[in-house]
Amino acid sequence: MLEINLVNNTYSKEIIDLVLNIQQKEFNVPITIEDQPDLMQIEDFYFANGGSFWGAFIDGELVGTIALVKFDEKAAAIRKMFVKKEFRGKEYGIAQKLLEILIAYCQKNGIDEVYLGTVSILEAALRFYExxxxxxxxxxxxxxxxxLMTADNVFCFLNLKL
Structure with missing residues (x-):
């Protein structure tokens, strides 16, 4: 049974394991935990400025994440959108549900512009965003x-004012 909840620093270890495994082992993205200090300070980095961080859980196991960094009054960036390989796809719909929760949060909190950066190797993710x-x-x-994240080389934008 899928549950999506807010996550904070108490989940840092599980989030780091999930994110680094996908980045490094699955996609060979040359990024380390040192490149992502935000994962060790979720509350300060995401929540303090009006952003948020959600985790998707199946039977208590963290299987997906999505985060929002608010960087301007009406603008924010999606970060840390990851779903474990065995839980991806339409059958589970986890990525879609995570994104819908993030967009609803933006609409409720007056965020009109959503941006994201990713890497070109993540083709399925890019198709999902499109x-x-x-x-x-x-x-x-x-x-x-x-x-900006140093590894990112593809950028996307969603206008919620329309």
């Missing part, structure tokens, strides 16, 4: 306050 009305944009089109 199916959900995100459009690809050039790095130069990102707002100046967008929190």
């Amino acid at each position: 199916r959900n009305h995100f459009i690809r944009i050039e790095k130069e089109q990102l707002p100046s306050k967008f929190p």
Whole structure:
């Protein structure tokens, strides 16, 4: 049974295990925990500025995450959107449910612009975002306050004002 809940620093170890396994082992993205200090300070990095962090659980096991970094009054960035390989796809619909919760949070909290950065190797993720009305944009089109991650080379935008 799928449950999606807010997660905080008490889940850091499980979140780090999930994220690093997917980044490093599955997709060979050259990124380490040192490159992602936010994962060890979830409350300060995400919640303090009006963002959030959710975890998807099946029978108590963390199987997916999504986070939102609010970086401007009406703008935020999606971070840490990951679902364990064996729980991906339409059968579970975990990524879709996580994204819907994040978008509902944005709408409720006056966030009109949602951005994200990812890596080109994550083709299925890019198709997922495009199916959900995100459009690809050039790095130069990102707002100046967008929190860049060094590995990211593809950027997307969703306008919630429409």
